[in-house]
Amino acid sequence: MSAIHPPSERLWWKHPLDRVEGTWIAIAFVWCMVMFFMMVWWHAYGRQNLSTETYRTTPEKFSAKAQEVVDKYTVRTETDQKIPVVAPPAGSDVYLVARLWAWWPILELEKGRTYRLHLTAMDYNHGFSLQPSNINIQVVPGFEHVVTVTPNQSGSFSIVCNEYCGINHHAMVGRLYVK
Template sequence: MTAILPPSDRLWWKHPMDRQETIWIIISFIWCMVMFAMMVGWHFFGKQNLATETYKVDPAAFAERAEAFAKKYTVRTETEQEVPVVAPPEGSDVYMIGRLWNWWPILELEKGKTYKLHMTSMDYNHGFSLQPINLNIQVVPGYEHVIKVTPNESGTYAIVCNEFCGIGHHEMVGRLYVK
Protein backbone atom coordinates (compact mmCIF):
# COMPACT_ATOMS: atom_id res chain seq x y z
CA MET A 1 0.00 0.00 0.00
CA THR A 2 1.33 3.48 -0.87
CA ALA A 3 0.38 6.87 0.47
CA ILE A 4 -0.19 8.31 -3.03
CA LEU A 5 -2.76 5.87 -4.37
CA PRO A 6 -5.92 4.88 -2.55
CA PRO A 7 -5.89 1.38 -1.13
CA SER A 8 -7.29 -1.34 -3.34
CA ASP A 9 -9.41 -2.51 -0.42
CA ARG A 10 -11.78 0.37 0.37
CA LEU A 11 -12.05 -0.70 4.02
CA TRP A 12 -8.78 1.03 4.90
CA TRP A 13 -9.61 1.36 8.59
CA LYS A 14 -9.45 -2.43 8.99
CA HIS A 15 -5.79 -2.56 7.97
CA PRO A 16 -3.17 -2.52 10.71
CA MET A 17 -1.47 0.82 11.32
CA ASP A 18 2.16 1.27 10.50
CA ARG A 19 4.50 2.04 13.41
CA GLN A 20 5.25 5.56 12.08
CA GLU A 21 1.53 6.34 11.76
CA THR A 22 0.99 5.28 15.36
CA ILE A 23 3.89 7.44 16.56
CA TRP A 24 2.59 10.53 14.70
CA ILE A 25 -0.94 10.02 15.99
CA ILE A 26 0.38 9.75 19.56
CA ILE A 27 2.56 12.88 19.12
CA SER A 28 -0.41 14.79 17.66
CA PHE A 29 -2.69 13.72 20.49
CA ILE A 30 -0.14 14.72 23.14
CA TRP A 31 0.37 18.09 21.43
CA CYS A 32 -3.41 18.68 21.34
CA MET A 33 -3.63 17.95 25.07
CA VAL A 34 -0.71 20.31 25.78
CA MET A 35 -2.39 23.10 23.78
CA PHE A 36 -5.72 22.46 25.51
CA ALA A 37 -4.03 22.72 28.92
CA MET A 38 -2.27 25.92 27.82
CA MET A 39 -5.60 27.49 26.77
CA VAL A 40 -7.02 26.82 30.22
CA GLY A 41 -3.84 28.16 31.84
CA TRP A 42 -3.81 31.31 29.68
CA HIS A 43 -7.41 31.99 30.60
CA PHE A 44 -6.73 31.93 34.33
CA PHE A 45 -3.10 33.03 34.59
CA GLY A 46 -2.31 34.82 31.31
CA LYS A 47 -4.03 38.14 32.08
CA GLN A 48 -4.85 38.48 28.40
CA ASN A 49 -8.60 37.93 28.47
CA LEU A 50 -10.74 40.98 29.05
CA ALA A 51 -13.08 40.86 32.00
CA THR A 52 -16.12 42.08 30.09
CA GLU A 53 -19.78 42.06 30.91
CA THR A 54 -22.40 41.83 28.20
CA TYR A 55 -26.07 42.69 28.50
CA LYS A 56 -29.01 42.78 26.12
CA VAL A 57 -29.90 46.39 25.46
CA ASP A 58 -32.51 48.39 23.59
CA PRO A 59 -30.50 50.45 21.05
CA ALA A 60 -32.79 53.49 21.48
CA ALA A 61 -32.34 53.46 25.27
CA PHE A 62 -28.57 53.10 24.90
CA ALA A 63 -28.48 55.99 22.41
CA GLU A 64 -30.36 58.18 24.90
CA ARG A 65 -27.85 57.37 27.66
CA ALA A 66 -24.93 58.01 25.30
CA GLU A 67 -26.35 61.35 24.16
CA ALA A 68 -27.01 62.45 27.76
CA PHE A 69 -23.44 61.43 28.65
CA ALA A 70 -21.99 63.36 25.73
CA LYS A 71 -24.10 66.43 26.46
CA LYS A 72 -23.03 66.44 30.11
CA TYR A 73 -19.26 66.00 29.62
CA THR A 74 -18.51 67.60 26.21
CA VAL A 75 -15.45 69.86 26.30
CA ARG A 76 -15.15 70.63 22.56
CA THR A 77 -15.94 69.26 19.12
CA GLU A 78 -13.58 67.92 16.47
CA THR A 79 -13.61 66.90 12.79
CA GLU A 80 -15.82 68.40 10.12
CA GLN A 81 -18.76 66.35 11.44
CA GLU A 82 -18.32 68.15 14.81
CA VAL A 83 -18.03 64.97 16.86
CA PRO A 84 -18.07 65.84 20.57
CA VAL A 85 -14.97 65.23 22.66
CA VAL A 86 -16.05 64.16 26.14
CA ALA A 87 -13.91 64.24 29.28
CA PRO A 88 -15.74 62.32 32.02
CA PRO A 89 -14.63 62.25 35.67
CA GLU A 90 -12.89 59.24 37.17
CA GLY A 91 -15.08 56.26 37.92
CA SER A 92 -17.89 57.34 35.63
CA ASP A 93 -19.71 55.31 33.04
CA VAL A 94 -18.37 56.15 29.58
CA TYR A 95 -20.55 55.46 26.54
CA MET A 96 -19.45 54.79 22.97
CA ILE A 97 -21.58 53.98 19.94
CA GLY A 98 -20.44 52.25 16.78
CA ARG A 99 -22.51 52.91 13.69
CA LEU A 100 -22.01 53.27 9.96
CA TRP A 101 -19.22 54.56 9.68
CA ASN A 102 -17.92 56.16 12.85
CA TRP A 103 -17.28 55.75 16.56
CA TRP A 104 -19.13 58.33 18.61
CA PRO A 105 -18.11 60.31 20.71
CA ILE A 106 -14.37 60.94 20.98
CA LEU A 107 -13.17 60.13 24.50
CA GLU A 108 -10.64 62.06 26.56
CA LEU A 109 -9.59 60.03 29.61
CA GLU A 110 -7.00 60.64 32.32
CA LYS A 111 -3.97 58.44 32.83
CA GLY A 112 -4.18 56.13 35.86
CA LYS A 113 -7.91 56.63 36.43
CA THR A 114 -10.50 53.88 36.01
CA TYR A 115 -13.62 54.14 33.87
CA LYS A 116 -16.41 51.77 32.85
CA LEU A 117 -16.63 51.79 29.06
CA HIS A 118 -20.07 50.85 27.67
CA MET A 119 -20.24 50.07 23.95
CA THR A 120 -22.87 48.94 21.48
CA SER A 121 -23.52 48.99 17.77
CA MET A 122 -26.59 50.60 16.27
CA ASP A 123 -26.63 48.68 13.01
CA TYR A 124 -24.11 45.92 12.18
CA ASN A 125 -21.31 44.01 13.89
CA HIS A 126 -18.31 46.27 14.35
CA GLY A 127 -14.87 45.51 15.67
CA PHE A 128 -13.48 47.85 18.35
CA SER A 129 -9.71 47.74 17.89
CA LEU A 130 -7.71 50.17 20.02
CA GLN A 131 -4.40 50.87 18.29
CA PRO A 132 -1.46 50.67 18.84
CA ILE A 133 -2.12 48.48 21.91
CA ASN A 134 -4.23 46.01 19.92
CA LEU A 135 -7.22 45.68 22.25
CA ASN A 136 -9.99 43.97 20.25
CA ILE A 137 -13.68 43.58 21.03
CA GLN A 138 -16.51 42.60 18.73
CA VAL A 139 -19.37 45.07 19.23
CA VAL A 140 -22.72 43.50 18.40
CA PRO A 141 -26.07 45.27 17.87
CA GLY A 142 -28.54 44.76 20.70
CA TYR A 143 -25.81 44.02 23.25
CA GLU A 144 -24.02 46.36 25.62
CA HIS A 145 -20.40 45.48 26.25
CA VAL A 146 -18.98 46.84 29.52
CA ILE A 147 -15.24 46.95 30.17
CA LYS A 148 -13.28 48.50 33.03
CA VAL A 149 -10.40 50.48 31.58
CA THR A 150 -7.48 52.17 33.32
CA PRO A 151 -5.24 53.96 30.80
CA ASN A 152 -1.58 53.70 31.80
CA GLU A 153 0.06 55.72 29.00
CA SER A 154 -0.67 59.19 27.74
CA GLY A 155 -1.19 59.74 24.05
CA THR A 156 -3.62 59.65 21.17
CA TYR A 157 -5.06 56.26 20.29
CA ALA A 158 -6.93 55.24 17.16
CA ILE A 159 -10.11 53.20 17.31
CA VAL A 160 -10.44 51.12 14.16
CA CYS A 161 -13.30 48.91 13.05
CA ASN A 162 -11.83 45.49 12.29
CA GLU A 163 -15.08 43.78 11.22
CA PHE A 164 -16.10 44.50 7.65
CA CYS A 165 -19.27 46.59 7.93
CA GLY A 166 -19.92 47.86 4.43
CA ILE A 167 -18.66 50.22 1.77
CA GLY A 168 -17.45 52.90 4.23
CA HIS A 169 -15.67 50.42 6.51
CA HIS A 170 -12.25 51.90 5.70
CA GLU A 171 -13.43 55.28 7.07
CA MET A 172 -14.68 53.91 10.40
CA VAL A 173 -12.05 55.28 12.74
CA GLY A 174 -12.36 57.07 16.04
CA ARG A 175 -10.05 58.59 18.60
CA LEU A 176 -9.28 58.26 22.27
CA TYR A 177 -7.07 60.76 24.08
CA VAL A 178 -5.29 59.93 27.32
CA LYS A 179 -3.93 62.89 29.28
Protein backbone atom coordinates in the same frame (compact mmCIF):
# COMPACT_ATOMS: atom_id res chain seq x y z
CA MET B 1 -4.94 0.04 -4.87
CA SER B 2 -6.09 3.17 -6.70
CA ALA B 3 -8.99 5.57 -6.61
CA ILE B 4 -10.56 3.72 -9.54
CA HIS B 5 -10.50 0.37 -7.76
CA PRO B 6 -11.77 0.63 -4.17
CA PRO B 7 -10.03 -1.41 -1.48
CA SER B 8 -11.22 -4.97 -1.08
CA GLU B 9 -11.91 -4.42 2.63
CA ARG B 10 -14.01 -1.32 3.23
CA LEU B 11 -13.58 -1.26 7.02
CA TRP B 12 -10.23 0.53 7.13
CA TRP B 13 -10.49 1.25 10.87
CA LYS B 14 -10.31 -2.48 11.64
CA HIS B 15 -6.77 -2.72 10.25
CA PRO B 16 -3.98 -2.50 12.82
CA LEU B 17 -2.14 0.80 13.14
CA ASP B 18 1.40 1.03 11.86
CA ARG B 19 3.86 2.10 14.57
CA VAL B 20 4.77 5.36 12.80
CA GLU B 21 1.11 6.20 12.22
CA GLY B 22 0.31 5.62 15.90
CA THR B 23 3.26 7.79 16.92
CA TRP B 24 2.02 10.71 14.79
CA ILE B 25 -1.51 10.36 16.15
CA ALA B 26 -0.13 10.43 19.71
CA ILE B 27 2.04 13.50 18.95
CA ALA B 28 -0.95 15.31 17.41
CA PHE B 29 -3.16 14.48 20.41
CA VAL B 30 -0.56 15.64 22.94
CA TRP B 31 -0.01 18.87 21.00
CA CYS B 32 -3.78 19.51 20.87
CA MET B 33 -3.98 19.08 24.65
CA VAL B 34 -1.02 21.42 25.22
CA MET B 35 -2.63 24.10 23.05
CA PHE B 36 -6.03 23.67 24.71
CA PHE B 37 -4.65 24.09 28.23
CA MET B 38 -2.40 26.97 27.12
CA MET B 39 -5.51 28.87 25.95
CA VAL B 40 -7.09 28.45 29.38
CA TRP B 41 -3.86 29.38 31.19
CA TRP B 42 -3.17 32.38 28.94
CA HIS B 43 -6.68 33.72 29.45
CA ALA B 44 -6.35 33.52 33.23
CA TYR B 45 -2.69 34.50 33.72
CA GLY B 46 -1.41 35.92 30.45
CA ARG B 47 -3.13 39.31 30.75
CA GLN B 48 -3.80 39.10 27.00
CA ASN B 49 -7.52 38.50 26.58
CA LEU B 50 -9.96 40.96 28.03
CA SER B 51 -12.70 39.54 30.18
CA THR B 52 -15.82 41.41 29.23
CA GLU B 53 -19.34 41.50 30.51
CA THR B 54 -21.98 41.23 27.81
CA TYR B 55 -25.64 42.12 28.04
CA ARG B 56 -28.52 42.21 25.57
CA THR B 57 -29.64 45.69 24.61
CA THR B 58 -31.54 47.57 21.94
CA PRO B 59 -30.24 50.48 19.87
CA GLU B 60 -32.82 52.76 21.49
CA LYS B 61 -31.82 51.90 25.08
CA PHE B 62 -28.10 52.16 24.37
CA SER B 63 -28.49 55.44 22.45
CA ALA B 64 -30.40 56.93 25.35
CA LYS B 65 -27.68 55.97 27.84
CA ALA B 66 -24.92 57.24 25.54
CA GLN B 67 -26.75 60.52 24.91
CA GLU B 68 -27.22 61.02 28.65
CA VAL B 69 -23.45 60.68 29.24
CA VAL B 70 -22.69 62.97 26.29
CA ASP B 71 -25.12 65.63 27.56
CA LYS B 72 -23.62 65.47 31.05
CA TYR B 73 -19.85 65.33 30.34
CA THR B 74 -19.20 67.05 26.98
CA VAL B 75 -16.25 69.46 27.18
CA ARG B 76 -15.98 70.49 23.50
CA THR B 77 -16.64 69.33 19.95
CA GLU B 78 -14.16 68.33 17.25
CA THR B 79 -14.09 67.68 13.50
CA ASP B 80 -16.38 69.14 10.86
CA GLN B 81 -19.20 66.87 12.04
CA LYS B 82 -19.08 68.46 15.54
CA ILE B 83 -18.45 65.15 17.33
CA PRO B 84 -18.62 65.73 21.11
CA VAL B 85 -15.56 65.11 23.26
CA VAL B 86 -16.67 63.51 26.52
CA ALA B 87 -14.54 63.72 29.69
CA PRO B 88 -16.32 61.66 32.37
CA PRO B 89 -15.10 61.46 35.97
CA ALA B 90 -13.01 58.48 37.05
CA GLY B 91 -14.97 55.37 37.94
CA SER B 92 -17.90 56.25 35.74
CA ASP B 93 -19.55 54.42 32.89
CA VAL B 94 -18.44 55.57 29.43
CA TYR B 95 -20.45 54.78 26.31
CA LEU B 96 -19.04 54.36 22.79
CA VAL B 97 -21.34 53.82 19.82
CA ALA B 98 -20.29 52.15 16.56
CA ARG B 99 -22.35 52.88 13.47
CA LEU B 100 -21.69 53.21 9.77
CA TRP B 101 -18.90 54.62 9.52
CA ALA B 102 -18.03 56.35 12.76
CA TRP B 103 -17.27 55.92 16.45
CA TRP B 104 -19.25 58.32 18.63
CA PRO B 105 -18.36 60.20 20.84
CA ILE B 106 -14.66 61.01 21.25
CA LEU B 107 -13.48 59.99 24.72
CA GLU B 108 -11.07 61.87 26.99
CA LEU B 109 -9.91 59.77 29.95
CA GLU B 110 -7.38 60.27 32.74
CA LYS B 111 -4.22 58.20 33.05
CA GLY B 112 -4.29 55.76 35.98
CA ARG B 113 -8.05 56.10 36.52
CA THR B 114 -10.49 53.22 35.99
CA TYR B 115 -13.56 53.43 33.74
CA ARG B 116 -16.24 51.01 32.56
CA LEU B 117 -16.35 51.25 28.78
CA HIS B 118 -19.68 50.19 27.23
CA LEU B 119 -19.63 49.32 23.51
CA THR B 120 -22.32 48.40 21.01
CA ALA B 121 -22.98 48.54 17.29
CA MET B 122 -26.13 50.16 15.97
CA ASP B 123 -26.26 48.48 12.57
CA TYR B 124 -23.66 45.85 11.61
CA ASN B 125 -20.80 43.97 13.24
CA HIS B 126 -17.86 46.25 13.92
CA GLY B 127 -14.47 45.60 15.45
CA PHE B 128 -13.11 47.83 18.23
CA SER B 129 -9.34 48.00 17.86
CA LEU B 130 -7.42 50.45 20.04
CA GLN B 131 -4.20 51.41 18.25
CA PRO B 132 -1.32 51.02 18.96
CA SER B 133 -2.42 48.87 21.93
CA ASN B 134 -3.36 45.26 21.39
CA ILE B 135 -7.03 45.55 22.34
CA ASN B 136 -9.54 44.00 19.95
CA ILE B 137 -13.22 43.46 20.69
CA GLN B 138 -15.96 42.27 18.36
CA VAL B 139 -18.84 44.76 18.67
CA VAL B 140 -22.15 43.13 17.79
CA PRO B 141 -25.57 44.77 17.38
CA GLY B 142 -28.00 43.90 20.15
CA PHE B 143 -25.24 43.28 22.69
CA GLU B 144 -23.62 45.69 25.12
CA HIS B 145 -19.99 44.82 25.82
CA VAL B 146 -18.60 46.25 29.07
CA VAL B 147 -14.84 46.43 29.54
CA THR B 148 -13.09 47.80 32.61
CA VAL B 149 -10.17 49.93 31.43
CA THR B 150 -7.40 51.76 33.26
CA PRO B 151 -5.26 53.77 30.82
CA ASN B 152 -1.58 53.45 31.72
CA GLN B 153 -0.05 55.92 29.25
CA SER B 154 -0.97 59.38 28.08
CA GLY B 155 -1.50 60.33 24.47
CA SER B 156 -3.87 60.30 21.57
CA PHE B 157 -5.06 56.88 20.43
CA SER B 158 -6.98 55.78 17.36
CA ILE B 159 -10.01 53.53 17.49
CA VAL B 160 -10.17 51.54 14.28
CA CYS B 161 -12.92 49.27 13.00
CA ASN B 162 -11.22 45.99 12.13
CA GLU B 163 -14.36 44.18 10.94
CA TYR B 164 -15.33 44.96 7.36
CA CYS B 165 -18.57 46.95 7.57
CA GLY B 166 -19.13 48.35 4.11
CA ILE B 167 -17.84 50.65 1.41
CA ASN B 168 -16.54 53.36 3.77
CA HIS B 169 -15.03 50.93 6.31
CA HIS B 170 -11.55 52.40 5.79
CA ALA B 171 -12.76 55.77 7.13
CA MET B 172 -14.23 54.37 10.38
CA VAL B 173 -11.65 55.79 12.75
CA GLY B 174 -12.41 57.28 16.17
CA ARG B 175 -10.27 59.00 18.76
CA LEU B 176 -9.43 58.44 22.43
CA TYR B 177 -7.42 60.96 24.46
CA VAL B 178 -5.65 60.04 27.70
CA LYS B 179 -4.41 62.93 29.84
